[in-house]
Each structure stands twice: as structure tokens, then as C-alpha cells.
Amino acid sequence: MAYSEVATGVKPQRVRMYRCLGLLLLWLGFGGAAFAQTLEIEFALGPFEQQPVRQAAFAVADWQGLSRQFGLTLRYVVVRHADDEDWYEETPQAVGKARELMASAGYRDGLPTPVLIFHDRSTARLAPLVARAFSRIGLETSIQFVAPQDRDAAIARTRYNTGRTTIEIPYLFLTTSRRTPPVVELTPLPDLIAGRPEARFDPFSRRLRVRVPIENVGRGGAPKSTVAFLDRGRTLRLPDTAVPILGPGRRTVAEIELTVPESALGKILQLQTSVDPRNTVPELNVRNNLSEVVAFELPAPPPPEPERLPDLILQWQGHQFDPEARQLTVRFTLRNIGQGPSAAQWVDILSLTGGERERLARLPIGPLRAGQSVDLVQEVRLPSGIPGQTLAIAAIADVLAQVPESNERNNESEILEIPIPPEQVLVDLEVSIPRAEVQKNGRSVMVTVAVVNRNAAVSPSTLLILRGEPGGETAKVSVPSLRPGGRWTTDQTVVPKFRPAGGPMQLLAAVDPDNRVPETNENNNQTVRTVILPFPALIWGAVATVSILILSMLFPLVRARPKRRDPPRETSDEGQASAPQVLLAYVSRPDPGFQQIDPEDDSGLIIIELSLRALADPGHQEMIEEEV
Amino acid sequence: MVETPVASTPRTLADLVTDPHQEPDTAEVPEETREALRDDIAAFGAGLAQVFSTAGVLLALNKALEVPLADILKSAWSSSLSLQAYLDPEKHPPEESSWVSFGKHKLSSTHQPKIEVLLNGKRVGTVSFDVTLTLHITSTKLLVRDGRIWEATGTEFRGEFKAAYKGLPFIKRNIGKIKLPGKLTFSSGVRITKLPVAID
Numbered sequence: 155m156a157y158s159e160v161a162t163g164v165k166p167q168r169v170r171m172y173r174c175l176g177l178l179l180l181w182l183g184f185g186g187a188a189f190a191q192t193l194e195i196e197f198a199l200g201p202f203e204q205q206p207v208r209q210a211a212f213a214v215a216d217w218q219g220l221s222r223q224f225g226l227t228l229r230y231v232v233v234r235h236a237d238d239e240d241w242y243e244e245t246p247q248a249v250g251k252a253r254e255l256m257a258s259a260g261y262r263d264g265l266p267t268p269v270l271i272f273h274d275r276s277t278a279r280l281a282p283l284v285a286r287a288f289s290r291i292g293l294e295t296s297i298q299f300v301a302p303q304d305r306d307a308a309i310a311r312t313r314y315n316t317g318r319t320t321i322e323i324p325y326l327f328l329t330t331s332r333r334t335p336p337v338v339e340l341t342p343l344p345d346l347i348a349g350r351p352e353a354r355f356d357p358f359s360r361r362l363r364v365r366v367p368i369e370n371v372g373r374g375g376a377p378k379s380t381v382a383f384l385d386r387g388r389t390l391r392l393p394d395t396a397v398p399i400l401g402p403g404r405r406t407v408a409e410i411e412l413t414v415p416e417s418a419l420g421k422i423l424q425l426q427t428s429v430d431p432r433n434t435v436p437e438l439n440v441r442n443n444l445s446e447v448v449a450f451e452l453p454a455p456p457p458p459e460p461e462r463l464p465d466l467i468l469q470w471q472g473h474q475f476d477p478e479a480r481q482l483t484v485r486f487t488l489r490n491i492g493q494g495p496s497a498a499q500w501v502d503i504l505s506l507t508g509g510e511r512e513r514l515a516r517l518p519i520g521p522l523r524a525g526q527s528v529d530l531v532q533e534v535r536l537p538s539g540i541p542g543q544t545l546a547i548a549a550i551a552d553v554l555a556q557v558p559e560s561n562e563r564n565n566e567s568e569i570l571e572i573p574i575p576p577e578q579v580l581v582d583l584e585v586s587i588p589r590a591e592v593q594k595n596g597r598s599v600m601v602t603v604a605v606v607n608r609n610a611a612v613s614p615s616t617l618l619i620l621r622g623e624p625g626g627e628t629a630k631v632s633v634p635s636l637r638p639g640g641r642w643t644t645d646q647t648v649v650p651k652f653r654p655a656g657g658p659m660q661l662l663a664a665v666d667p668d669n670r671v672p673e674t675n676e677n678n679n680q681t682v683r684t685v686i687l688p689f690p691a692l693i694w695g696a697v698a699t700v701s702i703l704i705l706s707m708l709f710p711l712v713r714a715r716p717k718r719r720d721p722p723r724e725t726s727d728e729g730q731a732s733a734p735q736v737l738l739a740y741v742s743r744p745d746p747g748f749q750q751i752d753p754e755d756d757s758g759l760i761i762i763e764l765s766l767r768a769l770a771d772p773g774h775q776e777m778i779e780e781e782v
Numbered sequence: 783m784v785e786t787p788v789a790s791t792p793r794t795l796a797d798l799v800t801d802p803h804q805e806p807d808t809a810e811v812p813e814e815t816r817e818a819l820r821d822d823i824a825a826f827g828a829g830l831a832q833v834f835s836t837a838g839v840l841l842a843l844n845k846a847l848e849v850p851l852a853d854i855l856k857s858a859w860s861s862s863l864s865l866q867a868y869l870d871p872e873k874h875p876p877e878e879s880s881w882v883s884f885g886k887h888k889l890s891s892t893h894q895p896k897i898e899v900l901l902n903g904k905r906v907g908t909v910s911f912d913v914t915l916t917l918h919i920t921s922t923k924l925l926v927r928d929g930r931i932w933e934a935t936g937t938e939f940r941g942e943f944k945a946a947y948k949g950l951p952f953i954k955r956n957i958g959k960i961k962l963p964g965k966l967t968f969s970s971g972v973r974i975t976k977l978p979v980a981i982d
Contacts, residue, residue: 631978642978643976643978644977644978645975645978701903704903705903708903763902764833764899764900765900765901766838766841766897766898766899767897767900767905768843768844768845768848768895768896769846769895769897770845770849770893771846771849772853772857772893773891773892773893773894775854775858775890775892776858776861776891777858777859777862777887777890778888778889
């Protein structure tokens, strides 16, 4: 640190007094200084000829601190090189700076040759400490004691002339003295001070401008320097800016401008500036290079304009279940209750039965304006195992999360519980006529009718009808309840109507004729079978025989008694018929039909023959057993 | 079929009802029925009412009742519940012959005999009667083999006979106790009818 001094003028008489006083004061001051220790460090030869190396070697150690370790109190430390001396009142250690200086000089890894540390008795205990400090920047050292009288000889030995070259060993000489910094010629120095920083902020462009007045209050001119802008609150990193040459008493304004990031908005900056932060300008006073700290609040960003987002919700409107088709249809409404439009998205209908989610249907939904709703109807397939249980379903809008909404938590509808009835198992009764046997020469037909339950449910009791021909007598038989696959048969006798020439006859059998039993197949409840009735030869033979007999009997009677004039017989119940089968009588008024006139009869009467023909009926028999 | 006639025994339904050697008793026919019959026959042709004779109708009806009694009996026995077991070849093999005794049982036989009215051989109309024969059979034995009835013996019965014309009573008879002597033989056998009781 260099010193500056102030000289004043004095008068003769009083001057002597003042001179003595001044000398006394000076003596006291310098006398005090005479008892203070001064460490003298002389660098020479080799790399020590370069200032950065000398600075690095000086900065690597806290010379005063090291000296205090063995009780040596140093007031000053003076570094000499050639004819230059630098006096220091403080010697802070700066190892990092020393390494940087060594690297800048090209000696990052140390010097190529060891360094000699010459010392005397006063610095004997300091020299090892210095050597240890030097090792931090890669300096190998060799310590050598040199008496004061041997100083020159020691220095002389640091040069070796090999004939071709001269080898110089860098050395430093450590000694102490009572020297004090010499009075140096007064040199006016500048004194740079930084005023109060001012800041302005444009919230629209987020540009921050900070200005600070810089003034040179010293009597010397200040060369170019820099001013550093600092935010003690560590919100922003502010750049440095250059300060031009300032003559004594001159002032300037340093200014920076930057864009504040959005993250810094709303925060308070602690602005401070430091002129000549690196102390490149020798100043009269370096303690006034920092300005005061000024708080500056960056305005908070304006609240963002709320984005108009949609909000999709679902509401059930109802459902229908078709038990025959086993089809479930659901109706619901999708609404956009948000402020913005919704893009196209998908809606899922899920089954939540049994705690598991199973998708039943997926619907594509087009865009919806704000406030728009759409009514949807969807047929849903039933999950397996549902019949007979309650189906719990829900619908989810925007199931693929394709639409950003103002509320994403209301996309699922309420759970709709729908009881599903069990599947109805129906029967299937099939009727058939496996056998039809014509009997009694066509006078009856023995029919076997079979009914089979072909489905998986028990059939109720029902009715079976059997008819011989259209319009014929109908037999009604009760069909009992049949298990699945059960078969029931019955034998019935059908008496057909008399057919003069025989021929085909249709047998119609029908089960459940009134369709009271629900079946899966109603088409097999009827069956028709055709049987061929033979020609009733016997009957016609008998008729022919009878006719011949009658005719043979009639003709002889008519011809044999042409003149019989018996009076008309009165109707009487006293049993008049003489023959069991034929009655003869005369009628006064002939009836149209077959008539026979006896040409020998002149009475004009017409003889009509009245006869009765009996037709027997074999009938129908039933037997009831009264005792077993 | 050959039927072995039994002497002094009724062979037909008519034998149960009337005596062929006696004149029909027309007095037992109610007047109302006679009038109805006369009116219906008169409608068949002019002048027929004058020649209508109840006796003649009775005679003709008697002819229409010539239904063999054996046919009536075997038709009833063939649908007997007691004989259903004999249709099972496992229980009663075809070569097995069994005499099945029947206890008391009632036989009901319904007929609809008809009488055609002919004028000069041309049918002009038909009158139909409703006949019900009820026999109370006290005992009988049937020979059963291979699902058929071959013989019947010891048949004893009594009964009653009713004939009606259009719901109007015509004639009514009580049949006294009759025992058919000997046996009835069915040369081809009478097949036992399988009754509708089979449920699988």
C-alpha cells in the first residue's frame, strides 16, 4: 500500500518551537515506527523477474500471520525487486489468486528450478513456513542461512556461468529491519465514488434500467474503470459497465439495461453498485467505492387472462331393457358447461359391477360449443354373467383426456344401477304321429301321438287335440308336464266319417292349441298325417245285397196284388206292422221321387213304398274298475 | 273273429233290450217323444205322417241295436288299466299266459244308431237316437298273452239301457243279472290298448 503525505510551511522563532514539536511528534511517530518490525522480501533472478510470479509468491502466504506464529509482529512488509519497493501494511493470503498469477505467467505446475530462500537469524523460523506456503503453487524451495556479511557472496552464487550459458537460480532474501515506508512524493490520486442507484422498470417490455452517478472526488484523474451493478437479494445477475476516464471533480452516469425474467416479477431487488470493483485504479480512498443499497420492487405480473376452457359433464336420462332381445339401451346428455369450446372427444360407458371396470361401449362425440349439450342413445352389450344381477354402469366424458378442461374431476357420471332379470328358459313341445293304423276295414284308425319337450325347461301340463278330418270329431287329451327331453305318447281311436269310396284322410294332431305355453318354437306344435281308407267293400256289398233283396221283394208284391184296395191305414200305436222291416202303405198325395204306377190299376192311386233302414253304431266304451 | 254263441244268452245289444218274439211295446214311449218323432218324419215327405208308426220305429231301432255284445265287452276290457302291466314284455314275456281276474267294474257304452227313412228305396231322411248301455260287471276272467286278450269267462253282469231322441226319453230298460255261460273266444286276440300314462 502506498502512502501519500502532506507538507506544511513554518516561521523562524515559533518555527523552532513548532519544529521541535514537530520533530518530537515525528520522532514519536517514527520512533514508534522504529520499534516496529518490517519484513523485507527481495525477489530476484529467474522467473522472479516476472511480476506475476513475484505477485503469486507474495500472495500465496500471509506473511504477517506466519511471523506471528513465532512471535514476530510485523508492521510492514516490503517487497523489493531491483530498485522497486512495494510496502504493505496487510498481507492477506490469496492462494487462488497466486495460482491464477502463476498460470497466467505460464507456470501452472510450478517453476522449472527450485527457489532459494535466503534467511538470517531473524527470519530463520519464517523460512520453513514460507517454503511450505510456496509448495502450494508448485514452488520447490531450498532454505539457506546467510549471515548479513555473506549476503553478497550468497547472491553471487545464484549465478552460474557454464561458459555457454548462465544459469540463474531464483531466490528470495528474507530479513527484517526497522525500516519504515519512505515518504513518497505527493501524487494526486483520484477517488471514485458511486452515488445512489436509480432503477426504472417497464412492465410491458419487462426492461429494467439502472443508473448510478459516478464521481471522481479525488485530485487526480481516474483512468478507465468499471462499475459493477449488484443485487444483494440475488434475484438478478446484473452486468458491469465501463466507466470512462474521469478527471478530478468530474462525474458521469453509468447505466445498464436488461430484460427481467418473469420469474423475478413481484420480487424486491437490493440494488448496489461498486465502482472499480477490482481495484485497478489507485485511489485515495477505496472504501467509498460501494454505493448504498437501494430496494426496488419489481411489479408483480398482471394476472393472466383466464383461459376459456370447456368443462364436460354427463347426466343419465334413463334406460330400457328388452327382456326378449336381451338388449339394454341407455340415454344420457353430455353438456359443456365451461367457458370455452370443446374439441371432439370420446365417451366410454363402463360396467362397474363386481368392482371391476369393463368397457361396454365407446362413442365418438363431436365438438361442443360453450353451453351446448347433446343427447345420446346407446345400445349396450350386457357383460357375461349379468342376467339375474344388478348392472352398475357409469359414463366417462373425454376418456382419452384429449380436451383440457377447467375442471377435470367431473367427467364421470353418477353410477346407474340397473337390475337385469334372469334369462327366461322356454320350452319347445314337438308333436308327431309316429303310427296310424287303419282298422275294421276303414271304420276306425288307431293313432299314436307323441309329444316331446325339446328345450331346457320343464313344460307345464297342456292339451292335445286329435282330429280325423276337417270337421271331424276332436279328441282332447291332457298332456302332462314334461321334463327337458321328456317324451309322452298316447294311443287314440279315430272314427272317420263314412266315405263311399274310401280314400285319403288327414289326421291332425296339435299340442297347446290355444298357445298358452310360451315356447322357443311354436311351429312344431301341429302335425298332419294322411292315411288311406280302403274302399268299404263290405258296406257296399251289404247295401247291394239289401237293395237286391228289397227290390226282389217289392216287385212281386206290386205285381201280385194289383187290385188290392185296402183303405189308408190310420196312424195307430197298437202295433200294426206285420213285418219288422218293411211297411207298405198308400199315400193320397204322391211325393216326387221314385214312383211306380201299376197300369192295371184304374183307381188312379200311386203306390209309394215306405221303408226304414237301420244303421247300427258300434259306439264308444269306457270301463271303470270299482274293485282292484 | 269267430264267436261262440251261448244258448239263451244275449248276443247283441238288442237282445239285452228287447224280446224278438214279442211285439214292441209302444206304450212305454212318451207321447212327447212320439210327437217329436212323427213331426220329424213328416218333414221328410208329404203324407209320411199318416203312415208313421211307433212300432215300426221300434222295430227298426231294434235292428240298429244289433251290436254284438262281445264287441262291447272286449272294447272296454282292452282299455283296462289293470291290463297295462301285461304290455311290458320284460314283466310278462310273450310266451306267458295269464288269467286275470277282474273284480267289480262298470262298463259304459254309448251308441248313436240311426234309422233312414226310404221312400221307394230312396232315402228321404235320417233320425238318430242316443243310446247308453251301462253294465255293472261283477266278475270276469280274461286270458292274457303277448299283450292280447284271447278268452273271457265267468262274465256276470247286470245293467240298464236308455235310449233318447233329441234329448227326449224314448225307451228305458233295466237289465237283470246275466251270467254269460261258457267263454268268449277271440280268435285273433284283442290287443290291449296302451293308455296315455307314459312319461319319460
